[in-house]
Amino acid sequence: MTGETALPPGRATSEALPPSLVIHGHYYQPPREDPWTGEVPEQPSAAPYHDWNERITAECYAPATAVPVTWPDGRTETVNLFEHLSFNVGPTLMAWLERHHRDVHDAIVAADQRTGRAIAQAYGHAILPLCNERDLRTHVRWGIADFVHRFGRHPDGMWLPETAVSDAVLTVLAEEGIRFTILAPGQIEATRPLDDADAEWTDALDTTAPLRWIHPERPELAVDLVVYDGGLAHALAFGRPASGDITATALGIVGERGGLVAAATDGETFGHHHPGTERELAHALTAGAAAAGLATPRLVDLLDAHPPTRQARVRVSAWSCAHGVGRWMADCGCSTGGGDGWSQAWRAPLREALDLLRDWGIEVFERRGAELYRDPWAARDAYLGLLLGATTWEDFVAAHIVGDGHTAGVLLDAQRNAVLMYTSCGWFFNDLAGIETVQILRYAARAMDLYRQIGEHPPEDAFLDVLARASSNDPAAGDGRRLWTEQVLTPCG
Numbered sequence: 001m002t003g004e005t006a007l008p009p010g011r012a013t014s015e016a017l018p019p020s021l022v023i024h025g026h027y028y029q030p031p032r033e034d035p036w037t038g039e040v041p042e043q044p045s046a047a048p049y050h051d052w053n054e055r056i057t058a059e060c061y062a063p064a065t066a067v068p069v070t071w072p073d074g075r076t077e078t079v080n081l082f083e084h085l086s087f088n089v090g091p092t093l094m095a096w097l098e099r100h101h102r103d104v105h106d107a108i109v110a111a112d113q114r115t116g117r118a119i120a121q122a123y124g125h126a127i128l129p130l131c132n133e134r135d136l137r138t139h140v141r142w143g144i145a146d147f148v149h150r151f152g153r154h155p156d157g158m159w160l161p162e163t164a165v166s167d168a169v170l171t172v173l174a175e176e177g178i179r180f181t182i183l184a185p186g187q188i189e190a191t192r193p194l195d196d197a198d199a200e201w202t203d204a205l206d207t208t209a210p211l212r213w214i215h216p217e218r219p220e221l222a223v224d225l226v227v228y229d230g231g232l233a234h235a236l237a238f239g240r241p242a243s244g245d246i247t248a249t250a251l252g253i254v255g256e257r258g259g260l261v262a263a264a265t266d267g268e269t270f271g272h273h274h275p276g277t278e279r280e281l282a283h284a285l286t287a288g289a290a291a292a293g294l295a296t297p298r299l300v301d302l303l304d305a306h307p308p309t310r311q312a313r314v315r316v317s318a319w320s321c322a323h324g325v326g327r328w329m330a331d332c333g334c335s336t337g338g339g340d341g342w343s344q345a346w347r348a349p350l351r352e353a354l355d356l357l358r359d360w361g362i363e364v365f366e367r368r369g370a371e372l373y374r375d376p377w378a379a380r381d382a383y384l385g386l387l388l389g390a391t392t393w394e395d396f397v398a399a400h401i402v403g404d405g406h407t408a409g410v411l412l413d414a415q416r417n418a419v420l421m422y423t424s425c426g427w428f429f430n431d432l433a434g435i436e437t438v439q440i441l442r443y444a445a446r447a448m449d450l451y452r453q454i455g456e457h458p459p460e461d462a463f464l465d466v467l468a469r470a471s472s473n474d475p476a477a478g479d480g481r482r483l484w485t486e487q488v489l490t491p492c493g
Contacts, residue, residue, distance in 0.1 A: 003144070003154060003177030016258040017209065017306045020295040021250040023236070023285065024182055024228070025081075025267030026159055027061065028090035028125060029053055030425040030436055035417055035446035040096075043435065053093075057101055060271035060278070065107035067282040072291060081278055082111035084285040086182075086299050087267065088121040088159040091146035112151050117298055119157035120147035120178075123384070126422040127328045129166035129316050130351075134362075134377060135419060136169065140176050142384040142419075149388045156300040157181060161424050163264075164318035164325055167216065170223045174215045180224040180303060182264050184319040188227060191310045201313065208259030210303055211312035224303050225312055229253060232263040236281075240274050243283035247292040260302060264319075320428070328427040338430030338473065346432040346470035349480065353466040354421050357444055360459050361418050364451060368411055372403035383412045407454050414450035417443045432470050433477035433487065441467075441488045 032040045032053060040051045049055035064081040071077070089097075089108060097105040112118040122128055123142035131139065140158070147155045157180045158173060165187055173181060190201035194212055207227040215221035232249050235241050241249070250261040270278040289296050316324050326332030329351050331344040369376030379400040385391045391399075401408045426440035448458040467480030477483055 017260060017302070018258050018295050019251065019254045019256075019293060020258075020260045020297055020302065021247065021285070021289055022086050022226075022260060022262045022296065022299060022302070023246075023281065024086040024088075024159075024262065024264040025270070026088055026121075026264065027093065027267035028088075028121070028161075029056065029093045029096070030125065030423050030439065031092040031096075031420060032439065033096075035420075035442050036449075045435070053096055053100070056268055056272050057097070057104060059275065060268050061097065061108075062101065062104050063271050064267070064278050065104060065111075067278050069279075069282050069286050071287045079282055079286060080107060080111045081270075081282050081285075082108050083115045083117065084282065084296060085267075086117050086119065086262075088119045089267075090121050090125060091123050091143060092125070094146070094150060109150055115298070116153075116300075118147070118151055118155070119159055119299075120144055120155035121159040122161055124420050124422065125161040125424050126419075127162060127164045127318065127325055127424050127427075128160060128169045129164050129325050130328060131422065132358075133168070133172075135358075135422070137172050137176070138381055138419060140172050140178070141381045144176060144178075145384050145390070146388065149385070149390045162318040162320050162328075163187065164328075164424075165314050166316045167314065170213050170314065171215060173223050174213075174218075174221040178223060180210075180226060180299060182226045182228060182262070182299075183314070184233075184264075184317075185227050185230050187314055187317040187319070188225070189313040189315040191312050194309050194311045206259075206310075208254055208261065209310070210260070210306070210308045211310050212308040213312050213314060224308055225314075226260070226262050226299055226303075228262040228264045232261060233265055236263055237265040237269055240277055241280065243280045243288040246280070246284040247288045247294060250294055251292055262299075328424055335430040336428065342430055342473040343471075344427075344430065346472070346480070347427050349466050349469040350427065350432065350437070353463050353470075353480070354440075354444060356459065356466060357421075357447065357463055358418050361414065361447065361451065364456050365411060365415055368407070368454070368456075372408040372411065373400050374402055375400070379408070380412060380415050383416065387416075410450050410454050414447045417447040417450065421447065431473050431477075432480060433472040433474055433483055438483070438487050441484065445484075445488050 034041055043051040046052040046055045066078050067081050069077055069079050120143045122139040124139055126139055128136050158178045160181055163183050165183060185205060185207055188205050190203055192199040192201045207229050211225040213223045213225055253261045270281050285296050318325050321327035321334045323332040327334040330348055335344050365376055373379040382400060386396045397405055421440045421443035423440050425436035429436060448460060451458045464481045470480040
C-alpha cells in the first residue's frame with residue numbers, strides 16, 4: 001500500500017518569493033558493520049580513531065549540534081546547526097549513532113522536532129536508476145519507514161543518493177507520497193510552463209524557483225524539484241567561504257527581485273573536510289541571514305506558499321558523475337584519488353557479478369517465499385520495521401508469515417544483505433580493493449552464507465568467474481577472485 005499524495009496544482013504566485021537561502025546538508029556514511037558480527041572493525045586509516053564513523057562523529061556530527069554564534073550586538077549563543085539547515089541523515093548512519101552516540105542521534109531528532117527541517121533518504125544509498133523495480137521501491141519504502149520511526153512523521157522530501165534520478169525513480173517517489181527532492185542544475189533536461197501543455201520545452205533554467213515533475217501516467221501525482229545553485233554549492237564543497245561570502249553570494253543571485261538560493265553538499269564538509277566551517281555556516285543561517293534580509297524557510301513551507309509554475313523533465317544523472325550514472329557501472333573517467341593511469345574497468349564486472357547473485361536470489365525468494373509468506377515482497381518491505389523495533393516479531397508473523405518462522409527470517413536477512421550490496425560507495429572511489437568495495441562484497445558473501453543455511457546453493461563459482469574479470473590497480477591485491485578469498489572471506493573465518 002503506497003502513501004501517494006496528490007500535490008496542489010501549480011499556479012502563479014500572488015506574491016514574489018522573498019529573497020531566501022536554504023542550505024541542505026546530506027549527512028551519510030556507508031554501513032561499515034561486519035555483516036556477521038554487526039560490529040565495525042578497526043580501520044587503521046581513520047587513526048587516531050577506531051574507525052571512520054568515530055572520527056567523523058568527533059569532527060563533524062557532534063560539533064554540529066552545538067555551534068557558537070556571535071550576533072552583531074556581541075551576544076553569543078550556542079545553536080544546533082540541524083535546526084537551521086535543510087538536512088537528511090542516512091538511515092544506516094542514524095542507526096549507528098543511536099547505538100554508539102545516542103546523544104548526537106537524539107540532538108538531531110530534537111532539532112527536527114523543533115523545526116521540522118529533516119527529509120528522508122532512500123535507505124541503502126544505492127544508485128536508484130540502476131536498481132530493479134523491486135529494489136528501488138524497497139529502498140524508498142525502507143527510507144520512509146526509518147524516517148517515520150525516528151522522526152515520528154511521514155517525510156515530505158527525500159534525498160536521492162548521489163542525487164541520482166530518472167523518470168522511474170520519480171515515479172516511485174510520487175507513488176510513495178514523497179512531495180519533493182533536491183537536484184543539481186545539470187540534471188534538468190528541459191522545462192515549460194506548467195499551465196500550458198502545448199508549450200515548447202526549452203533548456204532555459206531558473207534555479208531560483210522550484211519546478212514540478214509530473215507522473216507520466218497519473219498526472220494528479222507529481223514531485224517538486226528544488227534545484228540548487230551550482231556555484232554556491234561548489235564553493236561550499238571545495239572552498240571555505242566565510243559567513244559573509246555565503247550571504248553575499250545569495251543576495252547577488254536573487255537581489256531585490258527575490259527567489260530561492262539553494263545549495264546542497266555533503267554535511268561532512270562542515271567540520272570534517274573543512275574544520276571549523278560549521279561555525280561560518282551556522283552564522284550565515286542565523287545572524288548573517290537576518291542581517292542580510294534573507295529568509296531561511298523550510299523547503300516544504302516554501303513549496304506550499306510558492307508552488308512551481310514550470311514543469312520539468314529530468315535526465316538520467318547524478319551530481320557526482322559527468323556521464324549520467326556511469327560512475328557506478330563503467331570506467332567513465334570519474335573517480336576519487338588513485339594513481340596516474342589507474343583504471344576503473346573493474347566497475348562493470350563487479351556490478352555484473354552482484355546482479356547475477358541478486359537475480360538468482362530473486363528466484364529463491366519467490367520460490368521459497370510462496371510457502372513462507374502471505375506476500376514475499378510485502379514481507380520484505382515490512383522487514384525493516386521489525387529490525388527497527390517498530391513492530392514485534394509476533395505481530396510481524398501474524399501479518400506476513402504462514403510457514404516456518406526461522407526459515408522465513410533467514411531468507412529475509414539474505415535479502416537485506418542483497419539490498420545492501422549495492423551501496424554506492426563500492427563503486428565511487430578508485431580501486432576494487434578499497435574498503436568500501438570490500439564491504440559490499442562482504443554483504444554478497446553474507447547473503448550466500450544465509451542462503452546456504454536454508455539448503456540453497458548459491459552460484460558462487462559463476463559469481464567468481466565474473467568477478468575475476470575485475471582487477472585491482474594494486475598488483476598485490478590481484479583480481480576479484482583473489483580479493484574474495486584474501487579480503488572478503490578471510491576476516492569471516
